[in-house]
Amino acid sequence: MASLLISGGRPLCGEIKIQGSKNAVLPLMAAALLLPGTTRLSGCPRISDVAAMAELLEQVGARVSWEEDTLCIDAATVHPIPLKQEDTRKTRASILLLGALLGRTQCCEMAYPGGCAIGSRPIDLHLKALRGMGYTVWEREELFCEGKGIAGADIYFTFPSVGATQNALLTAATIQGETRLHGVAREPEVQVLCRFLQKAGVRIDGIGTKNLKIKGSEVLMPVNEVVPSDRIVAGTYLVAVLAAGGNALLHCDCVRELAALVKPLRAAGAKIFELPEGIRVGAGERLTALDYLVTEPYPGFPTDMQSQVMALAAVCEGTTILEERVFEARLATAAQLKRMGAKIYLEENRAIIQGVSRLRGAAVEAGDLRGAAALVIGGLSAEGETLLAGYSYILRGYEDIVRDFTALGAELRLTESR
Ligand code: UD1
Numbered sequence: 099m100a101s102l103l104i105s106g107g108r109p110l111c112g113e114i115k116i117q118g119s120k121n122a123v124l125p126l127m128a129a130a131l132l133l134p135g136t137t138r139l140s141g142c143p144r145i146s147d148v149a150a151m152a153e154l155l156e157q158v159g160a161r162v163s164w165e166e167d168t169l170c171i172d173a174a175t176v177h178p179i180p181l182k183q184e185d186t187r188k189t190r191a192s193i194l195l196l197g198a199l200l201g202r203t204q205c206c207e208m209a210y211p212g213g214c215a216i217g218s219r220p221i222d223l224h225l226k227a228l229r230g231m232g233y234t235v236w237e238r239e240e241l242f243c244e245g246k247g248i249a250g251a252d253i254y255f256t257f258p259s260v261g262a263t264q265n266a267l268l269t270a271a272t273i274q275g276e277t278r279l280h281g282v283a284r285e286p287e288v289q290v291l292c293r294f295l296q297k298a299g300v301r302i303d304g305i306g307t308k309n310l311k312i313k314g315s316e317v318l319m320p321v322n323e324v325v326p327s328d329r330i331v332a333g334t335y336l337v338a339v340l341a342a343g344g345n346a347l348l349h350c351d352c353v354r355e356l357a358a359l360v361k362p363l364r365a366a367g368a369k370i371f372e373l374p375e376g377i378r379v380g381a382g383e384r385l386t387a388l389d390y391l392v393t394e395p396y397p398g399f400p401t402d403m404q405s406q407v408m409a410l411a412a413v414c415e416g417t418t419i420l421e422e423r424v425f426e427a428r429l430a431t432a433a434q435l436k437r438m439g440a441k442i443y444l445e446e447n448r449a450i451i452q453g454v455s456r457l458r459g460a461a462v463e464a465g466d467l468r469g470a471a472a473l474v475i476g477g478l479s480a481e482g483e484t485l486l487a488g489y490s491y492i493l494r495g496y497e498d499i500v501r502d503f504t505a506l507g508a509e510l511r512l513t514e515s516r
Contacts, residue, residue, distance in 0.1 A: 102486040102500070103513045104477035106459055109344035109381070110506035116332045116350035116376070117143040117497045118325035121287040123169075124191035125264045126294055126323060127151045130171035131160060131198040132271055133298055135320035142169040142325050146493040150188035154181060154195060173320075176202050180240070183209035189494075193221055193261055196243060197268030200233055205244045223262035227253045231269055231277060247314075249275025258283040258308070258395045264291055270312040271300045279310045285396040286355045290326060297321045327352040330402045331496060333359050334471045336379045337403070338503070340368050341410045341479040345380040346506055353377050358399045359407070362388050366414060387416030387453060393424050405431040405472035412440035413479055414453040421448045431469035434462040438476050438484065456481050464488030467495045474499060478508055485513075 118141040127148070130137035142148060148169070152162040158179060161172040178199045186192040192211045199206035211221070225235050232248035235241065251273075253266055263282040268291075270277035282288065284306060292305045298321050301313035327350035336356070339346045340363065353360075353372045360370050366388050369380035388411055393401040401424035411418035412435055422428050429449050432442040437460040441452040459482030464470030470491040477484030489512065492499050500510055 099487065100489040100512050100514060102474065102477075102489050102492070103511055104459070104474065104484040104486065105509040106342070106477050106480035106482060106484060108342065108478075108508055110339045110342050110346055110478070110503065110508060111344045112506045113347035113349065114335065114502050114505050116327040116335070116348055116352070119143070119287065119328035120145055120147055120495045121260075121285075121330070122290045123148060123325045124151055124189070125194055125268075125287065125291045126325070127155060127169070127171060128191070128194035128198040129268055129291060129294055129298070130320075131155065131158065131173050131176055131195070132201050132268065133318050133320045134174055136170055136172045137320045138168050138170050138322045140168040140322070140324050142167060143328065143497045145495055145497055146490070147189045147191065147495065150185070151191055154185055154192055157181060157185065158195070158199065178203045178205045178207065181208035186211050190261070193224060194264055194268060196224065196241065197228070197265035200228065200243055200247075201269050201272040204246055207240060207242050209240050223255060223257065223259045224265045227255070227262055227266040227279075228269060231266070231273065233269070247273035247277075249273055249277070252278045252280065255279070255281040260285050260288060263288050267291055267295060267310070267312065271295050271298070271314050271318065272316065273314040274316060275313065277312045277314070279312070281308055282310055283395055284308065286326070286329065286352070294321055294323055297323070329355045330400065330468070332356060332377065333400075333403045334406050334475070335502065336370070336377060337406045337410045338475045338478055339379045339506075340381050340385060341413055341475050342508070343381040344506065345378070347373070347376060347378050349376040351376075358397055359403050362391055362399070365389070385410070385414045387411065387414045388418040390419045390421070392421040395424070401425050401428060402468050404428055405468045406475055408432065408442070408449060408451060409435060409472040409475040409479070411451040412442065412453060412476065413455070413457060416453055418451045418453070419448055420451065423447065428466070428469070430465055431472050434464070434469070434473055435476055437462050438480055440476070458482055459484040461485045462487070464491045467491045471496065471499075474503070477510070478503065
């Protein structure tokens with residue numbers, strides 16, 4: 099297994115382009131199954147989650163190919179063969195094939211999804227939505243779903259789950275007549291899926307709000323779509339510059355979506371400027387503590403940035419408290435940062451972080467994608483060398499973190515040794 103060797107303590111300066119969004123493109127790949135013909139997704143990131151999803155699409159009959167940075171999905175024919183756990187466990191987004199296959203073929207048989215171990219990750223809200231739309235769902239060792247959706251359903255979400263909202267949208271897209279979803283997730287990636295489905299011929303009202311009205315269509319058309327910038331990758335690099343020092347321009351189109359991250363960082367003294375081409379971030383003086391941050395559904399502070407912000411807070415002046423309300427196991431990164439000298443105390447779902455002036459390099463091990471990114475940030479800001487095991491987690495969501503940080507002047511490389 100590959101590890102990452104980071105020589106910390108160098109400021110990050112320069113400019114880089116932020117890759118396409120993982121969480122936006124995965125639902126679009128599932129949605130392509132609804133569209134008989136070739137869908138083109140340009141600016142698609144080359145990450146392992148996309149590769150895993152592409153394999154699943156091919157298993158059900160789609161043909162997937164790359165034309166430079168465009169992913170082409172030809173879904174002229176789709177057949178719902180059972181999807182096995184060895185494949186569905188490679189990405190959490192495999193659960194979206196449930197809604198897409200039901201919509202296209204009225205039938206789906208698949209193993210439960212995988213993804214990073216960041217909490218219990220149930221799928222009850224997904225199944226409740228599908229049942230509410232008239233489908234029959236059997237939960238055994240695997241999932242079996244079939245039926246024809248009925249128009250006029252009202253689905254109420256008790257929590258605004260991103261994946262469950264997307265699954266309901268995918269299924270409702272083919273139901274003739276109106277489906278109403280109440281209490282949905284408002285994440286930008288849900289909005290991207292809505293607009294994609296609109297282009298394909300689905301009528302959707304309420305995009306960006308908690309309630310969506312969907313009027314499906316039997317005939318859907320393939321779509322050419324540009325994948326937006328990955329707001330979490332942009333946020334990760336922004337936080338890295340603040341932790342390691344330096345000044346960088348991040349070319350991206352997701353500045354507004356980062357508001358819940360940028361606001362507390364500015365309050366702590368960070369110099370962050372919104373520009374037409376992206377975000378400029380300058381480290382300047384050592385930041386003060388970030389006060390009290392709570393992870394929440396969008397537009398709140400994103401759980402996907404909690405670990406990286408923990409790495410930054412570890413070197414801010416004063417005490418920061420991070421409360422994790424979405425994925426309970428995400429505070430596990432604290433134990434690894436402590437190996438680097440961070441002073442972090444865990445109390446239930448809260449991390450109390452007393453900033454130290456400098457972390458020191460250490461051997462650490464990642465247990466999930468964003469936790470791995472946080473440890474890279476810790477390593478970049480630390481004095482000395484950090485050896486990070488579990489590099490494969492990074493590949494799930496970051497196209498080439500070595501390329502990007504090297505372009506900003508960091509010293510890091512892959513190594514097989516551990
Ligand atoms: C998506 C993102 C992930 C992000 C998360 C929250 C993708 C591929 N992944 O994950 O990066 O961290 O949103 O912003 O887009 N829940 C239930 N029952 C369900 C579904 C979810 O209880 O049926 C709970 C989960 O345990 C969790 C919370 O709802 O506590 C949020 O989960 P959800 O929004 O569904 O996250 P994902 O779609 O899995």
